[in-house]
Amino acid sequence: MYSKILVAVDGSETSIKALSKAVELAEGWNAEVHAVYAIDPGIYGTSVVDPSVGVIDPTSERIFKMLNEEGKKVIDKCLKVSESAGYKVNYQIKIGDAKDTITDLAEELKADLIVIGSTGKGITRRLLLGSVSSYVVTHSKISTLIVRG
Template sequence: MYERILVPTDGSKVAEAAVEHAIDIAERYGADVHAIFVADTDAIAYGLGTEQVDRIRQGQFEGMTELREDAEEATGYVTDAAEAAGLTAYERHAGGQPHRLIADYAEDNDIDLVVIGSHGRSGVRRALLGSVTERVLRSTHVPVLVVDYEPDD
């Protein structure tokens, strides 16, 4: 049923909870796991020049050490978990509008399931879902599993 599972990640605890679910499902079906980190250029464009934003849109984070490290750590977490479970993993770093790039990646790579956290790193928990998660739900025809995270008290 599932051959390719996509996990959008920003490295947050909510994203890590989604990774656990994605790996569990991938193990059951022998699916490949795809991890994508998208730098939201709309959110960061104000502080950067046009050239830097264009590089980010192309997934080139050179010269932006913190962003590159965040991307590598976030997708590396997914890859490490997948490989520990004996699964094949793929990583993608990109820049642009997260919901569009996630939906495009899912379509371009014949993704069977997207497993995404209910909200991201922003620290603001919305009444229902984070804006990226909600937009992903509206932007793709691929089934989407939304995972929430409850911190231990």
């Protein structure tokens, strides 16, 4: 039995499936559900193109504002899912690498379970890009449920 579930969301269909699964499990256990969207400006390299101003530095205030707006859109999409299920989910937007954000927040919340989506990319792409779900499974001390796309 779980009392606190953390689900990672990024707006993809797989993360929406993970959110739905987390809510489904939480209903059965009467558990709290926390969802996190991680903003990692570092993945954008040394510059980002903002259509309104051109090229900007990823550490600038403007890029954080732009990424935060993107996060709010993802949370709004997720809210529709949890509200249609009639279940309260606590949403957070955090700045940092998704892998570390998920594992650190799960420990901070004292979550019993992490639910995360996986696109099931092949080994070659995983080696080149890294895999958030693979990292969480291997590095988190908390049980993790992988929801496939």
